[in-house]
Amino acid sequence: MISAAHTAAAAETMPAGEPDGGSCATSLHLGSVTRAQIEDFLYREARLLDDWDLDTWLTLWAEEGTRYVVPCNDDPDGDPARDLVLIDDDQLRMRLRVERLNSRKAHREYPHSRTNHQVSNVVVGTAEGSGADTELPVTAAFTVWRFRNGKASYYVGRYHYRFIAVGGELRIRSKRSVLDMTELRPAGDLAIIL
Amino acid sequence: MTMVSNHPDATMAPTRFPLVDDDAAHHRFRVHRDTMTSPEIFREEAERIFSHSWLYVGHASEVAAPGDYVRRPVGGRPVFMVRGAKSGNVHVFHNTCTHRGAVVCRHKSGNAKVFQCFYHAWTFDSDGRLTGVPDRDAYGAKLDFSQLGLRPVARMENYRGFVFASFDENVTDLVTYLAGAREYLDLVIDSGDGEMEIVKGTNEYCIGANWKLLAENSIDGYHAISTHDTYFKYLVALGTNLKGGVQGTARDLGNGHAVLEYAAPWGRPIAKWEPLFGKYGPERASRMADVNRNLLIYPNLVVNDIMAITVRTFMPSAPDRMDVTAWEMAPRDELPALRQRRLDSFLTFLGPAGFATPDDLEALESCQQGFSSGGVEWNDISRGMDRVPQANDEAQMRTFWRQWQRQMGDAAYKEVR
Numbered sequence A: 001m002i003s004a005a006h007t008a009a010a011a012e013t014m015p016a017g018e019p020d021g022g023s024c025a026t027s028l029h030l031g032s033v034t035r036a037q038i039e040d041f042l043y044r045e046a047r048l049l050d051d052w053d054l055d056t057w058l059t060l061w062a063e064e065g066t067r068y069v070v071p072c073n074d075d076p077d078g079d080p081a082r083d084l085v086l087i088d089d090d091q092l093r094m095r096l097r098v099e100r101l102n103s104r105k106a107h108r109e110y111p112h113s114r115t116n117h118q119v120s121n122v123v124v125g126t127a128e129g130s131g132a133d134t135e136l137p138v139t140a141a142f143t144v145w146r147f148r149n150g151k152a153s154y155y156v157g158r159y160h161y162r163f164i165a166v167g168g169e170l171r172i173r174s175k176r177s178v179l180d181m182t183e184l185r186p187a188g189d190l191a192i193i194l
Numbered sequence B: 001m002t003m004v005s006n007h008p009d010a011t012m013a014p015t016r017f018p019l020v021d022d023d024a025a026h027h028r029f030r031v032h033r034d035t036m037t038s039p040e041i042f043r044e045e046a047e048r049i050f051s052h053s054w055l056y057v058g059h060a061s062e063v064a065a066p067g068d069y070v071r072r073p074v075g076g077r078p079v080f081m082v083r084g085a086k087s088g089n090v091h092v093f094h095n096t097c098t099h100r101g102a103v104v105c106r107h108k109s110g111n112a113k114v115f116q117c118f119y120h121a122w123t124f125d126s127d128g129r130l131t132g133v134p135d136r137d138a139y140g141a142k143l144d145f146s147q148l149g150l151r152p153v154a155r156m157e158n159y160r161g162f163v164f165a166s167f168d169e170n171v172t173d174l175v176t177y178l179a180g181a182r183e184y185l186d187l188v189i190d191s192g193d194g195e196m197e198i199v200k201g202t203n204e205y206c207i208g209a210n211w212k213l214l215a216e217n218s219i220d221g222y223h224a225i226s227t228h229d230t231y232f233k234y235l236v237a238l239g240t241n242l243k244g245g246v247q248g249t250a251r252d253l254g255n256g257h258a259v260l261e262y263a264a265p266w267g268r269p270i271a272k273w274e275p276l277f278g279k280y281g282p283e284r285a286s287r288m289a290d291v292n293r294n295l296l297i298y299p300n301l302v303v304n305d306i307m308a309i310t311v312r313t314f315m316p317s318a319p320d321r322m323d324v325t326a327w328e329m330a331p332r333d334e335l336p337a338l339r340q341r342r343l344d345s346f347l348t349f350l351g352p353a354g355f356a357t358p359d360d361l362e363a364l365e366s367c368q369q370g371f372s373s374g375g376v377e378w379n380d381i382s383r384g385m386d387r388v389p390q391a392n393d394e395a396q397m398r399t400f401w402r403q404w405q406r407q408m409g410d411a412a413y414k415e416v417r
Helices: A002-013 A019-024 A035-050 A054-058 A091-102 B002-006 B039-048 B174-178 B181-191 B211-218 B229-237 B276-290 B336-350 B357-372 B395-411
Strands: A067-071 A085-089 A114-124 A136-148 A151-166 A169-179 B016-018 B020-023 B028-032 B055-059 B068-074 B077-083 B090-094 B109-111 B114-116 B123-125 B130-132 B155-159 B162-166 B196-198 B203-207 B247-254 B257-263 B292-297 B301-305 B309-318 B321-331 B378-380 B413-415
Touching: A035 A054, A035 A114, A035 A136, A035 A151, A035 A169, A054 A091, A085 A091, A085 B336, A091 B229, B016 B020, B020 B395, B028 B395, B039 B309, B039 B395, B055 B068, B055 B077, B055 B196, B055 B309, B090 B155, B090 B162, B114 B130, B155 B174, B174 B181, B181 B247, B181 B257, B181 B276, B181 B292, B181 B301, B203 B357, B211 B292, B211 B301, B211 B309, B211 B321, B211 B357, B211 B395, B229 B336, B247 B395, B257 B395, B321 B336
Parallel strands: A067 A169
Antiparallel strands: A067 A085, A114 A136, A136 A151, A151 A169, B016 B413, B020 B028, B028 B378, B055 B162, B068 B077, B068 B109, B077 B090, B114 B123, B123 B130, B155 B162, B196 B321, B203 B321, B247 B257, B257 B292, B292 B301, B301 B309, B309 B321
């Protein structure tokens, strides 16, 4: 019944009177998803991250085969199976990352930073695969501002998403956040979620 | 003079006192916080420490093929390491054209037959020789172009793949300098059967804190349980049994180098069978496979061989700021499953986006902020002074600080005005 609860939660936050938002709650074909639908999804994800509502953020993800990856700045094409990356989270590690950030023991993020996840330049690709395995690739530019303890830092780069449809809703199968900064130094570390 | 009457030894009224207060009789070791905040100390360190020590440049595996190069800041100076195409030797050159100064190696890494300065197109080969000068006829016949090759750093030595440079031509040879640290580098290198490599992907981050705080932190067993609670929770979620905790000893390795050796609950990605045990015998092999090592090679190289191997160097850019560069080291031709395990272990603990390192950054920056509060003049580093040093004591930090004090000489004193 978890997926039904997700559906209800997602429907509640759909903008009122948005025709695409209304229709996708019952039937969603990845081949005909509009950029507006994807943008609504990405804006909602950004807001959940900025609100530190990470438990809800986790519900945006598919339940199997998920991957959240951030490559090293000097190796944007890095393969987590072979190269060192900054983040390579499967479901378990993503959940543990959220538990850590929700606790008072993630000292770098206690108290939490104020963040602003800005998403733009959204490009919806062509759906690949068939049936339940259909995946929709999407890229977008991001700028994430992080403010804490009098210090401002930023992360700039590009998202590479792959979406799937689960019960008539979009879910993230994988997300790869590739940083454009040549080094992580302007930001110090990466304790937040991009 | 109120300053004098406030001093506990008012009758003696010393005009200056050491910034490192090593008082064995009272089991007290203190470091004055000026060492962490003073712009003058920062300037003196650049000259007295970073211009006269052996500094890590990179690993020979990063320039495996003829013409391979990597650009590096070493001791705050831009240099580059390159494998000469003709000689096959690893060189470390100052990254500056001998003509009028522009940098000649402009990519971060790559492979090149020649390095051509874009300004006037002087061209150098990968062994540093000046091979091309446009309009050479314009120069007089007596000008000796052979003297205008790329300038190597004053000293360069390669210890089993670890390439070091020194800007002091009179510095002692590297093996003598490494002293007891050599044995520990050997343990790391031999655990990969002598064939180690740097994994692709670099952690280049920064910390708003004095660089010596990271030297301390990299060999600090005391903070693990309190600071890294969420990492240990992560291990438990993976099914790790934390019983036994972190148990071990600390050793002074000479010349400011120190090591922690200990057992810990996390796994180590080392195959505990042939050829390690056959080649090195059970005692040395189990030391390689089962024992964790946090090794500090003075002044600013850390080789931590724990749940993965990190090679980490750091350099101050201001009294309260440092740039950190860290690589993952692994045996070459490692089995993919082991490599995956090693990569996971590295990024979850050692990486700047993991479950531990961000909290170290927070601790170091928090210390730096605390220093600016004033009121407290000294850091206390006395733990374990009256017992055989344990891994969670501070003997290894005292080793670092004593060498720092020796090298800083008369700059390691505070004037009482």
